[in-house]
Amino acid sequence: MSPALPATKLAAALGLLALGLLLAAGDPVQWVLALAAAVGLVGWAARDLLAPVRLAVDADGITVVRGYAGRRHLPWDVVEAITVDRRTRFGLSGETLEIDAGETLHLLGRADLGAPPTEVAESLLAARP
Structure with missing residues (x-):
């Protein structure tokens, strides 16, 4: 994730306070x-700073961000589908x-991934055993 995005959110929060x-x-x-509104923007920027990595993949499965800054590991046998919604x-x-893990669905956009979702989906499918 680009560091410019959280910085922009923080600047917008300061701007809202000044405007207020x-x-x-x-x-x-x-x-x-x-x-x-400023507190909301600061919280949104803090999320980007606390959990900058939204998705990780390894031989055992996929790790996605859960909640504000938590992580959830999805073993490959739980992952039912990896698709891109346009x-x-x-x-x-x-x-x-979209990562469909049975009872949960994880949605990540370009800002979350730092790359086009199509490329990330191809990488995930290639890494899947």
């Missing part, structure tokens, strides 16, 4: 909303890597 100070001088509701919205197309 400028525009919400007499209105505590606007200040609380700006503060809540969708077009508002004229923009996006890809999502």
Whole structure:
């Protein structure tokens, strides 16, 4: 994951706080909303810093991020399918890597992977015994 993404989120949080100070001088509701949005952005950036590796593969299986910064190992015999979902919205197309592990479905986008999901899916399928 690019370090620019968490830095951008932190800068946006600071910008929201500054905007809140400028525009919400007499209105505590606007200040609380700006503060809540800034805290959300800081939390999102912290997730990127605490768990930068979202997916790892080895001979035993796949390790995916679980929750905020936890990890879950999926043995190869649990992984039912590895596919890439392609969708077009508002004229923009996006890809999502889907790892189907029976009762759980793990979805990872390009920002999570640091590479196109199609390439990652090909690498995962090649690594699968």
